[in-house]
Amino acid sequence: MDVDIGNALASVASPGISREGLERLDERVATAHERIEAGRANDEHGYAALNLPERTDPDAIRAAVEPVADVDALVTIGIGGSALGAATITDALADAGDGTEAVYLDNIDPAWITRRLEALPLESTAINVVSRSGTTAETLANFLVVREAFEDAGVDWTERTVVTTGESGPLRSLANRHDLAAVSVPDGVPGRFSALSAVGLVAAAVCGHDLEAILEGAAAEADTLTGSLFECPAYAYGATAYALDARGASMNAMVPYAESLETYAEWFAQLWAESLGKDDLGQTPVRALGVTDQHSQLQLYRAGPRDKLVTFVTPRKTADRDIPGTDVDELAYLGDATLGELLEAEFEATEASLAAAGRPNVRVELESVDAFELGGLLYGMEAACVLAGELYEVSTFTQPAVEWAKNATRGLLGGGEFEEAEAVAEKTTLRVER
Numbered sequence: 001m002d003v004d005i006g007n008a009l010a011s012v013a014s015p016g017i018s019r020e021g022l023e024r025l026d027e028r029v030a031t032a033h034e035r036i037e038a039g040r041a042n043d044e045h046g047y048a049a050l051n052l053p054e055r056t057d058p059d060a061i062r063a064a065v066e067p068v069a070d071v072d073a074l075v076t077i078g079i080g081g082s083a084l085g086a087a088t089i090t091d092a093l094a095d096a097g098d099g100t101e102a103v104y105l106d107n108i109d110p111a112w113i114t115r116r117l118e119a120l121p122l123e124s125t126a127i128n129v130v131s132r133s134g135t136t137a138e139t140l141a142n143f144l145v146v147r148e149a150f151e152d153a154g155v156d157w158t159e160r161t162v163v164t165t166g167e168s169g170p171l172r173s174l175a176n177r178h179d180l181a182a183v184s185v186p187d188g189v190p191g192r193f194s195a196l197s198a199v200g201l202v203a204a205a206v207c208g209h210d211l212e213a214i215l216e217g218a219a220a221e222a223d224t225l226t227g228s229l230f231e232c233p234a235y236a237y238g239a240t241a242y243a244l245d246a247r248g249a250s251m252n253a254m255v256p257y258a259e260s261l262e263t264y265a266e267w268f269a270q271l272w273a274e275s276l277g278k279d280d281l282g283q284t285p286v287r288a289l290g291v292t293d294q295h296s297q298l299q300l301y302r303a304g305p306r307d308k309l310v311t312f313v314t315p316r317k318t319a320d321r322d323i324p325g326t327d328v329d330e331l332a333y334l335g336d337a338t339l340g341e342l343l344e345a346e347f348e349a350t351e352a353s354l355a356a357a358g359r360p361n362v363r364v365e366l367e368s369v370d371a372f373e374l375g376g377l378l379y380g381m382e383a384a385c386v387l388a389g390e391l392y393e394v395s396t397f398t399q400p401a402v403e404w405a406k407n408a409t410r411g412l413l414g415g416g417e418f419e420e421a422e423a424v425a426e427k428t429t430l431r432v433e434r
Ligand SMILES: O=P(O)(O)OC[C@H]1O[C@](O)(CO)[C@@H](O)[C@@H]1O
Pocket: 079, 080, 081, 082, 130, 131, 132, 133, 134, 135, 136, 139, 191, 192, 274, 399, 402
């Protein structure tokens, strides 16, 4: 990925960062980089994620999915980091796959689950269950529901299920009991940083994607990690986002200009929110899509509170399609162009419109949306997040705040005694009824 932070400079935007400010911040980036490299060298929890390009073994992943290699559909059951990385890859590279339909069950809405299951050709569908902890209620509940659906259809789910989980836990026990194909999550890698491991690549393998190209793209991005934001695109992005938040841009709107990268914006939202949202700090990620949200959000981004950084992700090369000529004079300018040219013009115009209004924005450029570039984008944003975590001085790799609601849920369903469940009953109400 290439990063252009020009429109985040104080000479263009407010909030903005001056060149002197960037120079000063670069001293902290150098120190943070040393910390990150030490963490990588010792395979420390979290930092180990930045070693995945050389640690992940694509042959082992392909071998593990061999029993389910030839299917029409793959239903992945997982949530958060156990779904978003895989979905980002198969959605971004959908045109390059072998035609296997990739379906993700990362919610438990009963009607939605039923509709998804009814639409699946179960006799030619494989199951990919992913949970690092092996205890996530939504994932296990959905797996029990899907398993029953296969049994009701007379389809043997044990022959076509792959499990990705830790060395122990309920999901590992279930895999052992039914002798299911199983892959281990890498040690020391939090879910939201695991897209470049089996967690994100099992689905990619079943859908026929080029795992080596994804990992090579990530490795090429890893080679750019140096102690200066002026040399490393990932650090330039992470440091700029941090600096703008410190100056008031408490939100970060991630706006890819490629429909195939919409799920990537969801993946980024988890990475940024769950990693940096601590100690009353953190930049709120907002998912948007170019050009669609020019017609819903841009008014706010341009004329609302000066509390946002807008991050554009744009591929230099895209497939294209002519806009047919027309006999309507007013539309002649369209007839002479292609959809790709219109897309690019709209991107440049939107970017310039924010700069003209003094609103900070950053451009992240990819050569195109392909396996190599996607690997680089995922790795680059992970490294940007790790660096930002060092600058915020937060514990980037934990997410303790999510446990309260999990305990309350288990308590409410009789899964144990949890004080959080009692607190649910003490809700303050002020109802206004129709
Ligand atoms: O992979 P697991 O353990 O099922 O967790 C799924 C997701 O839930 C979280 O723990 C948050 O609740 C995320 O950090 C994680 O990616």
